[in-house]
Amino acid sequence: MQPSIPSALSEFAISALQWEQLRERLAARTMSPLGHQWLLALAPSSDSEWIYSQQARNAELRRLISAGMPFNFRGIFDPTDLLDQARIEGTALEALELRKLLVHAERVEAWRALVAEPPAGLEEALTATRAAAFALLEADLQPLLRAIQGKIEPDGSLADDASPELARIRRALERQHRAIEHSLHAALARLASDGSTQDSLITVRGDRFVIPVKSEYKRKVGGVVHGSSSSGQTVFVEPMETIELNNELSRLLDEEQEEIHRILVAMTRAVAAHSPTLALGALILGEADAHQGVARFAEDLNCVKPIVGQGADEDTLSVFEVLEARHPLLELRLRDQGHSITPLTLILPGGAEAKHQVIVSGPNTGGKTVTLKTTGLLAIMAQSGLPVPARSARLPIFDAVFADIGDAQSIENNLSTFSSHVTNVDRIARHAGPASLVLLDELGSATDPEEGAALAVAVAERFLELGCWSLITTHLTSLKVYAAKYDGVLNAAVGFDETTLSPTYELRLGVPGASSGLNIAARLGLDPSIVDNARSQLTTQTADIARFLDDLHAQLTAANSERATLAEQQRELERERERLAKEGRIEQQQRTRDLERKLEAMLKDFESRLTDMVKVIADKTSDKALAKRITRDAAVRLAGLRRETTGEFKTAVADAQEAAKPAAARPTEAERELAVGDAVMLQTMQREARIDRFIDDKMVEVVMGSMKMRVPRTDVRRLQRHEIETPSTKRRGGVTVSSAAHESPSDVSSEINVIGRKADEAESEVERYIEQAYLAGHRSVRIVHGVGMGILRRTLRDFLRNHPHVTSVTEPPYNEGGQGATIVELRQ
Structure with missing residues (x-):
């Protein structure tokens, strides 16, 4: 099963840019043959919608993997042949074949369930995957599972039942x-x-x-x-x-x-009836496995999603920008050898200052060819919907990626290296257009230097006229001069440390590179007389250019060193600022803990005294019901006082911490954007609520009491601090109650189970629960007591009918518990 790739590129230099090797590396991260085959058939596309859909699915798989990935793709297979057999009238598949299809159906159903009703914490990670599996969401494989599940033993025999x-x-x-x-x-x-x-x-x-x-x-x-x-x-x-x-x-x-x-x-007929869903499930699971393999590869190489084609601004199509990009295969190889890779930054501006052609020069082994291969391979990856190894990337959509890289000598066609290069360049020039990317390595080499230079400049001018995006590497001075003369061309140089005689692989934009052949030869120990003789052969103009380039690169090296020093000093200042802020926070937290301990001691002392007073009053009255009510009311008020005091203390601490921040760091209430947890007023209902989460740009989900609802953002107004009801002023049913900021209806369950309790134990437990549910803001609760002989049911219902917080006691329908449960409506 292969990916459906619309608008494939006419050419994308598979061999020269090592696309096949990359696909094999990606496929090695999959768990099933389907995912492996899907990636081996992957190719770039010029269809932006297809690219964006692939990016979205890959991003979701990365989030799923980060969240624990509750799905295993191992063992997924292509059921096409078995499904074709099953559709033949009167055919009976072997029991082991049916068992294999059963396992496949179970995996498809598990994926459908995961997408349709994701576990907690995975809802946001499955937005586009849900769209990708839309057809599966409508399919029902339960009849097939019921027809086969549990009826075939592992050895292929049928179970007795x-x-x-x-x-x-x-x-x-x-x-x-x-x-x-x-x-x-x-x-x-x-x-x-x-x-x-x-x-x-x-x-x-x-x-x-x-x-x-x-x-x-x-x-x-x-x-x-x-x-x-x-x-x-x-x-x-x-x-x-x-x-x-x-x-x-x-x-x-x-x-x-x-x-x-x-x-x-019969089982085979059931499989045939569900064959479209099973075939579609294989396609979806194969693609999902491929994306999880890509996601693991992307996590390993710290890849990012590139912006491809038209982005947020109108100039995106005319901008080519990769920051700190790495060639993925080279990075993996260097990592295996214990080395690190030097990233590549390449920025070609758009608009009035557009530059679509880069002439890359510099010494041998400096990284010119790696620059070409990295640029081309990242372009192909981006248009294949893959994340790219870079800090960020913005790329046009190319209709073709042409490359002439390496030794093109062809013994079979009786062509020399130069002849092969010329033939290849001619073919590219005939087919390339404004939306093409052209990569040419060592243009004008392998022939007479003067003729090669003239030919190289002519070829570069042709691609500039065509409007192609082109990167050309060279040692020829004439091409460097050409790049400096034309507005649409940019010089670039790869670095080489002449002190250590080793390449730095750093790409410097805006300056030509020096080949430094004579300097390198001298440092390698070549006879000085030979080197001097070679220098004397250089024309005055050539020597002046070489000296100028040497001086220019020395100045750039010094400037980069100074910039790195300044950046390190800035980071040191930031670290010192963070250290001082952390020490201040620690000191503030210590003072807060001391105050909390003092407040707790005061509350415990007050509770002890109040409890003693209530006990004395209760002991003096002969009415046991009145004594019980006095004790219960005192406990409720005492709990409310504790929550009220604790809530006010935490509010005061938060206000003090906010006031301690620098004025510039404290946005005003009017300036601050809405955030999760903000207290808001619902304009149409004139009710206070709290933001729970943002659905999209237009809708927001709020919590109001025990209810959650979705409302338009235009219906929400943030409450200022002075408008928000504090725990001590919130009223319910005309009575002021405490409602600590940290307590919500979700803290108290809407159901309690007292099955098996004695009547007096159950009554005491239900009494405490009703108080907690009332204070938490529940409108109604469900008490499960079982049927039994009815003693526990009658005792609890008689008690609840006389409770001050209860408005009604009803029996739920049979399918919700019937006589075994009681629904209690609470006062609001």
Whole structure:
């Protein structure tokens, strides 16, 4: 199964840019043959919608992997052949084939369930995957699963309960086996006395149960002989009284095979009925596995999603920008060798200052060819919907990626290196257009330098006229001068440290590179007289250019060093600022903890005194119900006072911490954007709520009491601090109650189970629960007490009808608990 790739590129230099090697590396991260095949067939496209869809699916798989990835793609296979067989009328697939399809159906159903109802924490990670699996969301594989699940054993045999008829036949077979064994054991017992039997074992010959008899006694035993041993001393006889029993056994075996065939045919028909969903599921799971392989590759190389084609601004199409890009295959190889890669930054501006052509120069082994390959491969990756190894990337959509890289000598076609290069460049010039990317390595080499230079400039001018995006590497001075002369061309140089005689692989934009051949030769120890003679052969103009380039690169190196020093000093200042801020926070937290301990001690002392006073009052009254009510009301008010005081303390601490921030860091209430947790007023309902999450740019989800609802952003107004009800001023039903900021309806369950409790224990537990649910803002709760003899139900309902926080007590419908539960409506 291969990916459907619309508008594939006319050419994208597969071999020169190592696209096949990259696909193999990606495919190695998959878990199934389907995902492996999908990636090996992947190719770039010029269809922006397809590219964006691939990027979205890959991003979701990265989020799923980060969240734990609750799905295993191992063992997924292509069911096409089996489904084609299943659709043939009257066909019965083998049991093991059906079991294999059952496993596939279970995986498809598991993926559908994951996408349709993702576990907590994965909802946001599955937005576009849900769209990708839309067809599966409408499919129902449960009938197929019910038809096959649990009916096929791991060894391929059918379970006894695969059908009622098969269960009946299997029971009859078992009875028949016992009857035959009993008959044969009786025959053995009769023959054992005179030594007619060879041994006391029952054996099988040709699906018939027989007993071994000495050959000389075979005429004494009435029955049918079914063969003899290899020595001829033993014959195997089926006694006359067992023949009918064996005949019945054969009939039952035939019935069993007929029923097994009927069941397999029925299962095969069920598979055929669901074959479109199973085939689609294989396609979706194969692509999902491919994307999870890409996602793991992207996480390993710290890849990012590139902006491809028209982006947020109008100039994106005319901008080519990759920051700190790395060639993925080179990075993996260097990592295996214990080395790191030097990233590449290439920025080609658009608009009035557009530059679509870069002339890359510099010494050998400096990284010119790597620059070409990195640029081309990242362009192909981006248009294949893949993340790219870079800090960021913005790329046009190319209709083709042409490359002439490396030694193009062709012995088969009798072409020299130069001839092959010319042939390839001619073909590219005939097919390239404004939306093409052209990569040319060592243009104008392998021939006379003067003629090669003239030819190289002419070729570069042709691609500039065509409007192509082109990168050209060279050692030729004439091309460097050409780049400096034309506005649409940019010089660039790869770095080389002449002190250590090693390349830096850094790409510098805006300056030509020096080949430094004579300097490198001198430092490598070439005879100084030879080097001096070579220098004397240079024209004055060539020597001046070489000295100028050497001085220019020395100045750039010094400037980069100074810039790095300044950046390190800036980072040091930031670290010192963070250290001082952290010390201040630690000191503030210590003071807050001290105040919390003092507040807790005061509250405990007050609680102790109030409890003693209530106990004295309760002891003095003879009305036990009144005493119980006084104790309960005191406990409720005491809990409310504790929450109110704690809430006010935390609010005061938060205000103090906010006031301690620098004024510039504290946005005003009017300036600050809405955020999760903000207290807001719903304009149409004139009710206070709190933002729970943002759905999109237009909708927001809010919590109001025990309800969640989605409302337009235009209906939401942030409450200023002075408008927000504090825990001490919030009112419910005309009575002021405490509602600590950290407590919400989600903290108290809407149901309690007291099954198995004694009546007095259950009443006490329900009483505490009602108080908590009332303070948490629940409108109604459900109490599960079971049916039993009805004592616990009557006790709790009588108690609840007289509770001050309860407005009504009702019995739920039968399907929601009936007499075994009670619905309690609370005052608001």
